[in-house]
Amino acid sequence: MLARFPHAKICMLAHRPRLSRLLHASRIKEDSRWPDWNVVIGIEVHAQIKSKAKLFSNTLTSGLHDPPNTHVSLYDAAFPGTLPHLNPKCVELGIRMAIALNSEVQRRSAFDRKHYFYADLPTGYQITQQYAPFAKGGFLKLSKEDISVRIKQIQLEQDTAKSTFYPRQQHTAIDLNRAGTGLMEIVSEPDLRSPEEAGDYVRTLQSLLRCVGSSDGNMEQGSLRCDVNVSVNRRGSGFGTRCEIKNLNSVRFMMIAITSEVRRQIDILQSGSSVPQETRGFDEDRAETYSLRNKEDAPDYRYMPDPNLPPLFLEEAFVTDIRQRMPELPDATRIRLQSLGLSSRDIDVIMDVDSGREVGVDGELRPGAVAYFDSVASGRDPRVVVNWITHELLGQLAFRKETFSDNPMTVEQMGELIDLVQSKTVTGTSGKEILRHILTTRTLNMPSQLAEELNMLATSDDTLLKQWCSVAISALPNEVDKVRKGNMNAINRLVGHVMKASKGAANAQAVKTILTEMLS
């Protein structure tokens, strides 16, 4: 696994300096868990690029459940004489993320070989862009707190194969399916100050990756992996020595690992020792980090320019073209939905569902909850539409333990249903019934037709209503008595009786009026 071998961090050339560097470095976060201490965190995120083919071969990328070693070309298996060919789709998906992170796409970048020996790395080296990344600079605004985290660089690199250890047989199996899949490594500056900010950072990054269609960003499934650099220092003194934590496979574990690492480092410093720079793993059961090895330096990796790959030139026109076809970014979506008069709660719900949508390969954008809302709300009251989607549709899907991607109800069906209820052609109660009917039967019939078939058209036929009211009055003498004595609440049971008899087609307000007249 890639995470086992860290990326040495070397400063080649000083970046164009910014005042913000001083401002960021001096940001102090009060934390009651460790008063008088500053915590400094930087994160390297490796996001698997959701491309159809691998980074340097035309082998299709694999899914989690594909049989082992079925997505392997001679190149992926490092046969002599094979040569890499850059997949332009990986570049495009990388650029999308660079644009979303306000990063500057470099006109010229290049690929290096980073050598290390491991069974899941057939070539003996990983092709990466450590020294000449395709994008530099940028920032990510966290979603929960008003903090902007600076991005140092984004680079393209290869994923490794996967090795699985079988303790009983005492052997390790290698699956080359993942070997050579494209990764983008997003390196942050050390701008984070607490485990919670780190969690927020990764979650915000995940939803951005999904939004632009660059990656699934799924930590549990391994399509997003984090290496976290943590250091602590006493207030007023400079940055401490950092340790890098590897192999974190959920945001929750990452936050626990950081917390435990912070405590460990503080203990060391308080005992008068100093923190050695090292790479550490995380034991999920014991919720603590453990030493893996001392930190490697760049010479250990014998970096060299890859002689088989030409430099990567990205002209402005190419980047502009991608910029113009970018999907709407979450910040912009939120502002747009706010301007439609939607409540923050509704926006949270709908955007949360949206960010969980499946990401298509090669950046194909699949419509999610926001797009569904936009289509239905076109020409309709957005607040009514969002109510139907968040309360009725999502509520019913959740009840059925289904997700939005399972939603069988078309935009046209939902639109017409809302129109029928708004025009009082069917009652709200009937409307909800029709919605449930569509989810259950997965019918493609339109709601107007269903209302007719199911006898749910709201009836304003007085004769029929009066008839149902008379039945109700004779069926519930006790309630009639109470109403006559002045307890008007009791009338609701009579109304309910009528509604049941009418299968929801009766207009409850009209029924109430008739009953009141009949009983007075």
Place this chain on the structure above:
Amino acid sequence: MATAEPGLQAGDGLPTITRDVLQNTAAKIGIRVSEHLEEEFIETLAAARDAMEKVLQMDDFYPIPDTNRYPRIDIQAVSPDENPMNAWATKVTVKDIQPDEASLKILAGKRIVIKDNVCLAGVPCYLGTDVFSDWLPKTDATVVTRILEAGGTLIGKATCESFSAFGISNTSFLGPIGNPYDKTRSAGGSSSGCGVLIALGEADLAIGGDQGGSIRLPAAHCGIVGLKPTFGLVPYTGIVSNEISHDHTGPMSVDVLSNALLLRAIAGVDGIDDRQIAGTPFPAQVPDYPTLLTAARTARSLLSIGIPSNATGREPGSTRKMRVGILKEGLEIEHMDPHVRDTVETAARKFKELGAEVVEVSVPGHIQASLIGRVQRVSQSNNLLGRANGTRQLYLTEFIEKVLPWTQEKFDKLFCNSANILISGLYADEHYPQLYGKTQNLFRKLRQEYDAVLADVDVLVMPTTPWVAKVMQPRNASIRDHYKDYNGLAESIQWN
């Protein structure tokens, strides 16, 4: 202001506007104002003069340098002992008084000298001449401000040739500037001091100026890297002008990477200088030149060119070899030393070994470029005459006031090349006033010829000088002897 009497009161010192003043002015173009109009003309001329005087008495407006944050420390003339090559004009230290902040910036720790035609407020500017000697500029050139804001340390001003107007380093009143490899030979000019101080390692970087080769000639003679940037890329604000379509300022350094670094710090429009023509980037849009270089990683990669994606569908990543064009006529100019020609050609062919394609290309008009260029220089002398040129820029009026009016004494102190340009400019004014415009038109034609060749090659290569550095003539040698070593030194103003 009108009175019944012809002849009105003058302002300060100048004679009253009379019939004679009026008619003498008109006589300059051989005409006469009719008698019945004289009175009216005297009145309007007097009114115009009055308005001129009023503006003249207003405070001039210059950018105000931040001398609190960037104080001028230890301004000193350099003793001959410390100045064996005469390359220093003045020593001074100017840097940010907030070292922590400066240390984070791209020019942190760099010792930088500037050519002595660049304004550094409060520090003498000699311009290689003793025609005047007491000019303390009151503003900083934009390049100075940008260097200081990028964390650089200015350590002084480097001697330049008299009025930055000669390509051999024997014209400064401070004495001849010796070539670091042989003190008797030319270091090249006019940014001669810059070339020498970089070659000797006394400075890390230098700001030179180039009108007809003044950065490239000293770079070639001293064995360093000198860049004449694209016209307008670096603002010329606050630097003494030679001719507005020739004015360039640019970086000089020991290597290409640090040259790129200084260029990055100084390039981009400053909102003052009209020479920064349309298409010049704003400072924030200036490419990160050093990173573009280091991103190449290998020589072969540096010699690759990206094929525009619109030529290959929408796929990035296609490259081709860089095509280096050796300009045939560049090797054939008059007086070309065959050793120089062979060395340059061999060096250019080296690019083939490194992964580029090398081809020979031809621009027949190139042979005439230096003739047209020389005529463009001698067919006007606006800078020496203190004439404005109709562009918006920071006019160094304080400099003009030092130079003007010309007196016999000043003229006698002028180096013979500048004196010659002054005279020929006056002559052309009288006899060929349209000639300067024609040279610009002819250069436009020539540029089209170069552009046609550049459609097929990525770079053009040719020698900077036709010969190696020559032993210098004494400053008081005859003009004919001076020109023997000067005419033929390559110019490149056709590309401006």
